Amino acid sequence: xxxxxxxxxFLLIFLLIPTPVLAMHIMEGFLPVKWVIFWDxxxxxxxxxxxxxxxxEANRGPGAKLMLAFAGAFIFVLSALxxxxxxxxxxxxxxxxxxAILFGPFITTVLGFIVLIFQALLLAHGxxxxxxxxxxxxxxxxxxVAYGVYKGLQKAxxxxxxxxxxAAMLGDLSTYMITSGQLALAFPGSSLFLSxxxxxxxxxxxxxxxxxxxxxxxVLTYNFLSRYEDAKIWVEKGEH
Amino acid sequence: MRTFxxxxxxxxxxxxxxxxxxxxxxxxxxxxxxxxxxxxxxDPNYKxxxxxVWEPPSGEIESFLFALQAALGAGFxxxxxxxxxxxxxxxxxxxxxxxxxxxxxN
Numbered sequence: 048x049x050x051x052x053x054x055x056x057f058l059l060i061f062l063l064i065p066t067p068v069l070a071m072h073i074m075e076g077f078l079p080v081k082w083v084i085f086w087d088x089x090x091x092x093x094x095x096x097x098x099x100x101x102x103x104e105a106n107r108g109p110g111a112k113l114m115l116a117f118a119g120a121f122i123f124v125l126s127a128l129x130x131x132x133x134x135x136x137x138x139x140x141x142x143x144x145x146x147a148i149l150f151g152p153f154i155t156t157v158l159g160f161i162v163l164i165f166q167a168l169l170l171a172h173g174x175x176x177x178x179x180x181x182x183x184x185x186x187x188x189x190x191x192v193a194y195g196v197y198k199g200l201q202k203a204x205x206x207x208x209x210x211x212x213x214a215a216m217l218g219d220l221s222t223y224m225i226t227s228g229q230l231a232l233a234f235p236g237s238s239l240f241l242s243x244x245x246x247x248x249x250x251x252x253x254x255x256x257x258x259x260x261x262x263x264x265x266v267l268t269y270n271f272l273s274r275y276e277d278a279k280i281w282v283e284k285g286e287h
Numbered sequence: 288m289r290t291f292x293x294x295x296x297x298x299x300x301x302x303x304x305x306x307x308x309x310x311x312x313x314x315x316x317x318x319x320x321x322x323x324x325x326x327x328x329x330d331p332n333y334k335x336x337x338x339x340v341w342e343p344p345s346g347e348i349e350s351f352l353f354a355l356q357a358a359l360g361a362g363f364x365x366x367x368x369x370x371x372x373x374x375x376x377x378x379x380x381x382x383x384x385x386x387x388x389x390x391x392x393n
Contacts, residue, residue: 073322073392074322075339076335076337076338077323077337079333079336079348080336096366113367117363117367120359120360120361120363120364120367121360122360122365123357123359123360124357124361124364125357126356127357127360128375131304131307131308131315132307134311134313135305136316137315137316138317142308152328169341169343169352171341171342174337175337176337179348181369211360230322230325230326234333235329236328236329236330242329245325245329246325247324247327249321249322250322256303256307258302260300260304262298263299263300264300267296267341268364271288271368272368272371275371275372276336276371276375278327279326
């Protein structure tokens, strides 16, 4: 019992430690009210399903809790790696690809959401008003893409490493594409299309080498994990 | 061979980070700062209507929290992988013990 509590504590600690440098998030106050409400409503159902599934998953036993904390810790490390990019600005990977592959997109939504709340409150990154929009890009859209790409490539008979690499890379990239789209919708200027291109020129272009790095790091971590634990069990038995 | 592949992959990641730093002349500021400049151009009348509840008092405090995050995240990843390795090796030992015990009973 004491052991279980200790593990729960670990999980909590890793979910609660704030992430200070998330250059991709939409800044506090930078979305007009109607878009704030819109993205909150779009994100809410994913969160509700995610919480239900997270609880189910955690109840599978202490092994499941540790694995959940591991997936969360991976998000912490990757989102702390603020890297220089070809555009001359900095950004960082998301780390959500691994959690999406192991636990499915909905549980990943909750992991990302909790991280985003504490960033907004303690580090002035992202924001409370932009929480719904940021959760949608990082913790809904990215993980959905990563999960879809992984399952699709596996079905098509692709090598596991190739599937993981492309899933994590495209999940990462799509997060920033969505962020660009969200900003373009809110600030279309004279042309929605041109506006989207401008934001993508900042977010998506910067992200390309980082997305490749995230793909490689996810493959390395998954393989390292697979040496000791049958990661396939989590991938296939999880109720995604 | 697998270790060799892993090393190549890690070198590739380092190159992906290092190459822009040395070959691109830039300020390497955050992408969100650039985005707020574009927003100003797109809609010069827009005023952010909400400010962060709390901000780290200095860049140093922010770096501290940033390093703490990386350290704790990596710490748990290392702890978990080490725990799994130990568990797996422990199982092998117990397996042998169990076998010799039953062999004795027979």
